């Protein structure tokens with residue numbers, strides 16, 4: 001794929017320079033920019049180009065290299081510019097930016113702010129990192145006096161070492177953002193290279209106060225807020241040093257989940273923003289204390305940052321690599337063991353888990369675009385079925401497994417626990433009927449479920465030993481109980497085929 005160089009005469013091609021006998025210096029310039037709002041066609045075209053190259057970034061042009069992530073938030077353009085020694089740095093970077101602009105327009109899209117860093121290749125001196133940072137800050141301030149900037153956001157993740165937070169950190173680093181994480185350091189997970197870690201406990205006021213001194217940030221993503229009073233304290237402390245608070249919530253905040261189909265307009269569970277950890281109760285077929293508490297945390301985020309600086313993300317079930325709850329890992333391991341596998345309900349039942357990598361990319365998009373809203377984050381209703389999920393498990397594991405689909409009433413009659421003993425199975429009508437149109441309109445992209453299954457299997461089989469999270473022990477049906485239920489089902493005479 002080749003993108004034509006710009007026609008701008010200010011940009012001198014290497015051929016022209018050779019012809020004119022120009023001598024001078026060579027500069028490596030890195031230009032960063034933000035994609036202008038993209039329509040569905042442009043998104044699809046950019047992703048298709050990335051797919052063509054089988055990487056998450058696309059690379060083209062003889063004049064330079066454009067790279068971008070699947071989140072399609074920002075891009076980076078790298079090139080070498082030759083110029084007479086007397087040319088000032090802004091002349092050199094201006095040329096590079098003209099090349100970048102042309103390259104991006106050549107991809108059929110427009111761009112927002114451009115900002116550059118140049119290095120004189122003839123007299124390479126590696127500048128100390130702090131000086132680099134100072135320079136970047138100076139440029140940032142010069143480009144956007146408001147301080148909001150998409151090409152190199154400063155992100156604070158409250159958490160970041162297990163699953164959802166870890167995926168958000170990974171995506172942000174890939175996008176070239178500066179990432180700080182805040183956690184106690186007690187999890188098995190570790191921080192990725194390039195992350196600045198502030199160690200501390202969010203329930204300890206002194207630790208939170210120390211954290212605020214290490215800002216500022218363009219956005220905070222809170223993946224570890226579970227108690228409203230604590231979220232209120234943390235968010236209030238961070239409000240003066242961060243522009244935006246993204247709270248990772250859940251569909252469990254809805255009063256009618258999992259009984260009825262839902263949209264963002266559905267009622268949420270009432271919970272004050274300063275509620276303590278005991279607010280709310282668990283019921284079998286409806287609200288949970290977790291849902292009440294998360295609803296109170298949402299209110300706390302809005303109370304501290306205000307509605308115009310708060311983003312609420314409400315994922316349904318999140319699957320993908322590093323899924324410590326162990327739902328998809330359990331199915332993968334069970335199917336891999338082969339034989340007759342008890343499968344719940346009907347293969348046609350629609351399911352709509354979101355891949356953690358898609359959730360992460362969308363989180364960055366809400367930050368970059370400054371989206372202040374509450375958004376359900378799920379795959380579309382009907383995008384996949386339970387049958388497709390288990391078929392993908394059989395496919396990726398290469399197992400000799402057959403599936404025996406046992407109706408819900410038989411499973412319930414045999415005391416099979418929904419959601420935990422048979423993960424992802426729940427007999428209520430609203431479980432997988434969460435409308436996420438709003439998020440898709442705001443840029444949520446979702447990958448096929450087979451990719452989520454394959455990525456999780458790869459992680460399980462290649463990552464080596466991983467520590468088992470406390471929540472994973474709730475998951476799974478014993479082989480004895482599975483066999484008992486299958487025997488009852490076979491004896492019922494209701495089996496067809």
Ligand SMILES: NC(=O)c1ccc[n+]([C@@H]2O[C@H](COP(=O)([O-])OP(=O)(O)OC[C@H]3O[C@@H](n4cnc5c(N)ncnc54)[C@H](OP(=O)(O)O)[C@@H]3O)[C@@H](O)[C@H]2O)c1
Pocket residue numbers: 158159160161162163164165166167182183184185186187200201202203222223224225248249250251314315316317318319325
């Ligand atoms: N999994 C799903 O299907 C699903 C569905 C809907 C919503 N969600 C939401 O997604 C989020 C899950 O995120 P995750 O656990 O995967 O995120 P994560 O950010 O990858 O991991 C949790 C982090 O929180 C840190 N942490 C825990 N307690 C802390 C404390 N007292 N002080 C400071 N740091 C603390 C942990 O590190 P240390 O232990 O080292 O402190 C860890 O880094 C939750 O908000 C959940 O409600 C998940």
